[in-house]
Amino acid sequence: MKYKSVFDIIGPVMIGPSSSHTAGAARIGRLARTLYGREPKWANISLYGSFAKTYKGHGTDVAIVGGILDFDTYDERIIQAIDIANEHGMKIRFIEEDALTDHPNTARIQIGDDKGELELVGISIGGGKVEITELNGFELKLSGHHPAILVVHNDRFGAIASVSNILAKYEINIGHMDVSRKEIGKMALMTIEVDHNIGDHILHEIEQLPIVLKVTKIVD
Template sequence: MKYRSVFDIIGPVMIGPSSSHTAGAARIGRVARSLFGRQPKWAHISFYGSFAKTYKGHGTDVAIVGGLLDFDTYDERIRNSIEIAEQAGMEVSFIEEDAITDHPNTARVTIGDEQGNLELVGISIGGGKIEIIELNGFELKLSGHHPAILVVHNDRFGAIAAVSNILASHKINIGHMEVSRREKGQLALMTIEVDQNIDEEIIKQVEQLPNILQVTKIVD
């Protein structure tokens, strides 16, 4: 196995005690916050497998709430994140699930407010690294470690090529891309991880394409 840096071996700068149960959980929460675009008013967090058995002792609960408050993995406020969330008017509940999942460190995060809600499933794969594997019912693979855009679109011929062409015209290199759809010809989701941040002008160009319904940017 090849490592890009020493941090891939020793793990991230973080509030402990565990890179997978604490730092990974914080990043899952922070990706949910980024996709939602604002601080939620409520959060229902379901833990599966090892997360469900050890989340209190390993600080998985305070870490994931810290992520929802937009705290980074090394932010000292993570230790008191549940109290901070309550003070900010965020209602938080935790559910220990018995269902068996493909990965032992799995969390389902459902957040919302009066404007809408969002549901995602994330897994912590070790060393602080994560993958988002489901978003609002769409299967996907999002690392949360690179700039990315998520594009909800009608499942029509040429939609994927049109988005790719805009990125290529601005010399944006795609590191990973996949498309998920619930049914043929209905809604679909493009997940595109890139090598550099995408400015708002490019996002606007993508939004104006035919069959594009929503574009969400994640900044690394």
């Protein structure tokens, strides 16, 4: 196995006792915040498996809320994240789930306000690394450790080629691509992890494609 850095072995710089239950949880929460694009007014956080059993002792609760507040894993404000969220008027509810999941460290986060909602499922796979496995009902695989774009589009032939051609024109190399749809011919989600951050002018060009409904960027 190859490691990019020493932090892949000893874990990330973080607040809390556990890279899986604290740092990973914070990253899941922060990815939810990034994808939502703003601070929500409420959050329902469902915890499964090991998360549900140990979340208070390991700081999983404050870590997820800290992530939703856009705090990084090493931000000391994570310790007071729930109090800070309350001060901001955010309503938070934790739900301990009994259902079995594919991974023991699983969280389902629902956040929203009067303008819209977002729901995602994330797993903490160890060493502070995470994967997002579901977003608003779409199945996907997003690590959050590489620059990425999420493209919501109409499920039409040529959609993947149209987006890929724009990335190729600007010499953007695709490291991983995943496409998910709920129903043939309806809405679909393209998840593309790349080697370098993508400029806003490239995102704008993708957004102008007739089949594209929305583009969201995740910066490494």
